[in-house]
Amino acid sequence: MRTWQPHTQRFSSLVFSPDGKLLATTAGQSKLVWLWDAATGALVRKLSGGEFPAKAVAFSPDGRHVAAMQAGPDVRIWEVETGKLVAALAVESGGTKSLAFSPDGQSLVVGGCWWTDPTRESPVPRPPDTTNRVGDLVGFAPSGRFVLTSGSLVTIAAGPDQPSRGFYDPHGHATVNGFAFTRDESKLAVAYQSATAAVFDLARTLRAAAAGPVLLKGHAGKQVRAIGFAADGRTAVTAGIDGTCRFWDATTGAPLRVFDWGQGVIATAAFAPDGLTCAVGGVKGQVVVWDLDA
Numbered sequence: 501m502r503t504w505q506p507h508t509q510r511f512s513s514l515v516f517s518p519d520g521k522l523l524a525t526t527a528g529q530s531k532l533v534w535l536w537d538a539a540t541g542a543l544v545r546k547l548s549g550g551e552f553p554a555k556a557v558a559f560s561p562d563g564r565h566v567a568a569m570q571a572g573p574d575v576r577i578w579e580v581e582t583g584k585l586v587a588a589l590a591v592e593s594g595g596t597k598s599l600a601f602s603p604d605g606q607s608l609v610v611g612g613c614w615w616t617d618p619t620r621e622s623p624v625p626r627p628p629d630t631t632n633r634v635g636d637l638v639g640f641a642p643s644g645r646f647v648l649t650s651g652s653l654v655t656i657a658a659g660p661d662q663p664s665r666g667f668y669d670p671h672g673h674a675t676v677n678g679f680a681f682t683r684d685e686s687k688l689a690v691a692y693q694s695a696t697a698a699v700f701d702l703a704r705t706l707r708a709a710a711a712g713p714v715l716l717k718g719h720a721g722k723q724v725r726a727i728g729f730a731a732d733g734r735t736a737v738t739a740g741i742d743g744t745c746r747f748w749d750a751t752t753g754a755p756l757r758v759f760d761w762g763q764g765v766i767a768t769a770a771f772a773p774d775g776l777t778c779a780v781g782g783v784k785g786q787v788v789v790w791d792l793d794a
Contacts, residue, residue, distance in 0.1 A: 504541035507785030511767040513556045514781045518563045520772035526554040533568045547578045549585035556598045561605045565619050569599045590625035600639040632660045649676040678726045682733035691727035695719045699750045714753040728771030730792045739769035
């Protein structure tokens with residue numbers, strides 16, 4: 501376990517690079533994106549050039565670029581190795597909380613705005629190539645299927661204009677805070693703005709609409725901020741604003757382990773793509789990184 505104090509203000513976003521070696525963070529009203537060595541906590545680089553506070557961040561799948569959504573809202577994209585600002589993108593829709601690169605790196609999406617070749621140099625904000633649906637959170641499944649959340653609904657589709665399948669909060673009212681897939685895409689886990697998370701068996705649910713998810717109930721009645729899977733795909737991990745991270749049997753929902761480092765309220769959390777490492781960021785700017793199999 502590694503603990504350090506990268507910021508003095510509340511975390512806005514926290515994400516691992518594809519190889520798990522770097523953490524990109526944003527906090528408070530800073531316009532900067534910060535890159536940290538995930539193993540040591542050493543500052544690697546500060547990325548600057550945005551005109552508004554940096555919020556959500558995302559790495560490109562090859563790890564060569566990092567993008568930040570600004571409060572403007574615009575998107576800025578930098579080279580990780582050099583810190584060079586290479587692209588600016590003009591967002592034409594509001595209400596979204598995240599941005600995501602497609603698994604092949606050929607697209608970037610923010611709500612209803614899509615760009616192809618997003619890292620192409622553009623000194624002035626480039627408008628999107630396509631504008632369609634707007635949601636709270638956006639992302640992609642490992643296979644490249646598009647994922648969009650709106651309120652308590654998670655939808656999955658082959659693309660932005662393709663037929664979709666929806667997965668609702670089992671209680672019908674709690675807004676989605678995050679989602680994650682197992683690497684084989686057999687399970688979808690969803691964290692809600694309640695004390696509940698849910699794990700959907702995708703193959704079973706797609707066969708039978710009435711098939712319900714496995715519920716993960718805990719976190720002392722507080723919001724579940726983030727969710728992920730350990731490398732084996734059989735263990736789900738949640739982080740809540742009660743200050744704890746909890747391990748669950750993803751098949752039965754049985755609680756397995758609880759971690760509480762006394763850091764207070766958790767503002768955000770991230771899981772390394774290999775499912776071996778997790779990081780949590782607190783409202784006071786502190787971060788804890790630990791190995792899930794420790």
